[in-house]
Amino acid sequence: MNFDIEILDTTLRDGAQGEGITFSLRDKIAVTETLDELGVSWIEAGNPASNPKDMEFFRLASSLNLKNSRLCAFGSTRKKGINVKDDSQICSLLEAGTEGIVIFGKSWDLHVKEILQAELQENIAMISETITFFKEQGRTVIFDAEHFFDGCAGNKDYALSTIKAAVEAGADRIVLCDTNGGNFPASIEAGVRDVIKIAAVTQIGIHAHDDAGLALANSITAVQAGCTHVQGTLVGFGERCGNTALSALIPSLELKLNLRCLPEGNLVSIGELTRRVAEIANVSIYDDMPYIGSHAFSHKAGMHVDGIIKNSRSFEHINPSAVGNERRLLLSEIGGRSAIVEHVKKIEPSVTKDHPVVVSLAEKIKKLEAEGWAYEGAGASFEILIRRELQRYTPFFSIEAYRVLSEHPASENIQCSHAWVKVLVGEQYEIAAAEGVGPVGALDNALRRALARFFPVLEKIRLEDYKVRVIDGKEATSAKVRVLIESTDGQKNWNTVGVSADIIEASRAALVDSIEYKLIYEAEKKE
């Protein structure tokens, strides 16, 4: 397919060079399928000479039925002083059997002299012969000019002579790399323009790193200067501070520069697919990631919330739905009634900003926040608060009493913490006991057990996440803690909060809200 900008994702190669990133063979296949679903033009899937796992991947990959993407294997120019055909690394690249071959070569004379310890002219021959070899084999050759911009700063003539050699050898793409990630947009622009002068007919690309936090800006600048091929990784990980985050670059190119990078209609999936890659790599997407982060369209200050309701353009640079994200109006002491009313409307659509319930909720939130509660990350607890204020809520159960005992060393045949809980449901009491790793786990287990016979649906709930924040640490162990819990029933996730100077009480409050929330929704489903 022909796009304005050709995207090459290197999650499986440069991304795998990020600290803490390791892909199994199965992971690599799952990432490949995800990138193909998004529709990037090229997937740089590994360095077959560097490890057997990558070679095994290429063996399996030939049977993948990719819809949109083509695979490429990554390697270097031939070693100094040998024939290209006798270089085992070159043979591995060939054996990988991919349509695309990415060859990196040195453009910075410092690297040629000190790292390769080769003659400058020999390096030119290494570039030229390696590219010629793969062109003769009918492959698409992408030449990565490593350290091109640092090379220009050091010895521009030499850097450009490496590019000339690659063009003359028939490289299909010349990719200018800011390998150390330290360049500013101005030098990127100058470098791209210099190359275009000598490589008018070859497609030029950019490969940027984020060591100065400028990978996105440098990639955009390069595109504006004439590059039509961009390398990066969907989530942004890679060596050191990472590569250009394609999940942030592609929306900028498509929505703001009107340059098509992906098959039509695929941009809305970019958040979901980026999360999937992150999930496979076992890392988290930062909440404040441009375009796709959960905070990217969260509005907190009262004046911002007020503005958004009047005209969303007032505080949003794009429509969040264009990238499959959504707007969130946060609740806080610096937010105002406008945010509250939006939440109340979901339960009682007739309510306006001046409704007494909204006024009293605003007061209540201010007071609760001063005590350490925070509803921003606890939508389900906030909904229970609204329902209580609307007098549309009767708790399904109450905890009459509980005890939690933690002992070290543990007694025989029992975990360190054990708890019993007595609940009241309607007019029926139930008491149950359980053990756990810590006191909160034990309490949670006992509470679920006590409620099980009344509400079998609770069996489906699992805790997804548990966070503790000491609100004012200076009170030390009698400081208040805020507990945030994320629960799931497998289909939907919800968040609740509890605050107390006693961590067990704070956890109890968040656990009770979580269960009540599920029961409210089950009851409404039946109505």
Added chain:
Amino acid sequence: MNFDIEILDTTLRDGAQGEGITFSLRDKIAVTETLDELGVSWIEAGNPASNPKDMEFFRLASSLNLKNSRLCAFGSTRKKGINVKDDSQICSLLEAGTEGIVIFGKSWDLHVKEILQAELQENIAMISETITFFKEQGRTVIFDAEHFFDGCAGNKDYALSTIKAAVEAGADRIVLCDTNGGNFPASIEAGVRDVIKIAAVTQIGIHAHDDAGLALANSITAVQAGCTHVQGTLVGFGERCGNTALSALIPSLELKLNLRCLPEGNLVSIGELTRRVAEIANVSIYDDMPYIGSHAFSHKAGMHVDGIIKNSRSFEHINPSAVGNERRLLLSEIGGRSAIVEHVKKIEPSVTKDHPVVVSLAEKIKKLEAEGWAYEGAGASFEILIRRELQRYTPFFSIEAYRVLSEHPASENIQCSHAWVKVLVGEQYEIAAAEGVGPVGALDNALRRALARFFPVLEKIRLEDYKVRVIDGKEATSAKVRVLIESTDGQKNWNTVGVSADIIEASRAALVDSIEYKLIYEAEKKE
């Protein structure tokens, strides 16, 4: 002090508008002191009209003895249709008593019409009168031209007329805001150049947001176009995707553009101080943060490690020590040891990098870190670890057993949590009980009581701070937690750490280290 670039940090205002960021009064003071230590020119410390906590802060702040920074309060132009003196928001700003007053006003006609619902001319008057008022009061007025760049795109003449009004009213700084964070460097550059034409004698500033991942690039571009005042937040948090991360911007300006932003010698502390602000806000510094992240100078690919050993410039854009960071070679044992040896030398000066204790400590730390321990914020625990490795440490006591019971509702005449602890000191046992607000407090009280008759000096120890972090939230209530404790004897503070899936056990470990550390120092005093 006169710098090339004046830095305004808005962690306490725009930063506090970031999702999940809440500062207590005590937090705000700690952040202010940290920013002053770094030496930013201005600290925008809050919006006194928006909430009582900010006003209370300004009341307390006048007694802070800041060495480098000046405070400013943030608010808006007067409301439409009233006299500036009758605007309660303006009165709050005045009352805050700061040297600097930051006034934001509308530069985008869309906002004037749809959000303020005011006449275009009335908005000009609001800007003008508000600035005039504060100049008459002898304040330094910083005018934030909200949405300036979007305003230029919509109605450039009007946007520039708001700037003209601010200049004529005597604003000391004109700050151009990319409030929605959606602009590219090219439009930032054009906007700054347009303003410089009409405001030649006023100092121009930039306030960028990161919604397209370009806040850093836009700030650098603005500086290159002539801005000499930059706003941002040290860690980078703020409304939605956050503000310009000053911890990444300042190194770029100082090291690459040779523009002084901080007092001489302070740049090396930027990582440590940014971490401190993050710690106060209870957020993590991303590992891949430019310049200061723990991965920023981590080298993983074999060829990179090889290059770094030959010449560090080959794969590093700056020397990590310039920002107080350090190189880590992930595939070798060299990484980390230099830091460890510095700590070991404090106890045993003769030790070198190749000493077996240093080698085994490096191994041990790697293992412990993989289990969730972190010694960065726990120097006392780390020292105990070193002493143990040097075989220069015999614990003063051991906890033989303990039990903690939490019950709700509480029994009569006793607090919700109670604990007993049995300790062994030399050959003597002691058992003691105590109560507390929560289980950790009860355990702490009982432990001190049991040890009191052996070590009367412990009476002087108080816990100053207690922090809990869930290490992997996805395991929910059986996730590991890391507890950090700060203790004091009134003269000296020290920090210890504990890790466990059981919060009581994690706290126990940190408490024991804290007491042992004090006893070690008491014993050495006597020697």
